[in-house]
Amino acid sequence: MNILFVCSRNQWRSPTAEKIFQPVQEHVFRSAGTSEQARIKISAKTLVWADLVFVMEKKHKQQLVSRFGTTAREKEIVVLNIPDEYGYMDEELITMLKTAVTPYL
Structure with missing residues (x-):
């Protein structure tokens, strides 16, 4: 399963999530941010790639929609x-x- 973590600037929360779950071999993990200043900006291509998306805050889900x-x-x-x-x-x-x-993995 392809799993995407999303926060605002892709500097602290989502990269931490990507890093700590990387050893889980059954899934592929990536992270992105919603802000224009994000290290890695969310794109339609990245969203399509993901089977499951975790956002850090409700505003991130609203921004994606x-x-x-x-x-x-x-x-x-x-x-x-x-x-x-x-x-x-x-x-x-x-x-x-x-x-x-972890319960989702």
Whole structure:
């Protein structure tokens, strides 16, 4: 399964998620951001690639639906409710991600 993690700037939350789940061999993981300043910007191609999408906040899901319409509506998008207050590979962030995402794997 192709799994995509989305946050705003693709600097801390979604890259952390991509990194910590990378060892799970059954799936392929990528990350992207919704902001114009994102390290890797979300694209329609990336969204089509994903079988399952995890967004950090409700606003990210709204942005995906607003920008990509039917493509986003047809995807399973899970809102993790993880605020933008953690650094890359922050231990608390890792714990939250593992707790929220592991049941879907």
